[in-house]
Amino acid sequence: MSDPAGVLATPVRTLPRADAEELDGADMLALAEAVTEHEALEVVVGLPRSLSGEEGPAAASVRRYAVALARRIAPVPVRLVDERLTTVDAHRTLHESGRAGRRHREVVDQAAAVLILQSALDAERTAGTAPGEIVALRKPRHRRTPG
Numbered sequence: 001m002s003d004p005a006g007v008l009a010t011p012v013r014t015l016p017r018a019d020a021e022e023l024d025g026a027d028m029l030a031l032a033e034a035v036t037e038h039e040a041l042e043v044v045v046g047l048p049r050s051l052s053g054e055e056g057p058a059a060a061s062v063r064r065y066a067v068a069l070a071r072r073i074a075p076v077p078v079r080l081v082d083e084r085l086t087t088v089d090a091h092r093t094l095h096e097s098g099r100a101g102r103r104h105r106e107v108v109d110q111a112a113a114v115l116i117l118q119s120a121l122d123a124e125r126t127a128g129t130a131p132g133e134i135v136a137l138r139k140p141r142h143r144r145t146p147g
Helices: 026-037 057-073 086-096 101-127
Strands: 043-047 078-082
Touching: 026 057, 043 057, 043 101, 057 078, 078 101
Parallel strands: 043 078
Antiparallel strands: none
């Protein structure tokens, strides 16, 4: 999460995601509770893209999850931001801080999340507009009956 001024990202806690395709699990409930508890103004979700910018199956899974999260926490918006290289940067930062490689796994997701949010905060401050894209809530399609 960030400080109230939106300048500095700090870790809160890591929520394990049991199944990448489960859209209403304990992690979703915990996220919704954290949004309420911390009175979040917006939620930033990292979108995994390849170095070329293409989106693969992991990005499609994240997009589905982000839509489910946006529905759960509405009216708080959810924003997808590019997360390319954040895991690599998190590993490097942890290594440079003296944390042993085998212990990186414990905190690398949390460190990557902080990097994703911090880059979004920095980009918004620099450009004056929020980075990435707002997750649009799609309305369920209803079948029309002839009439």
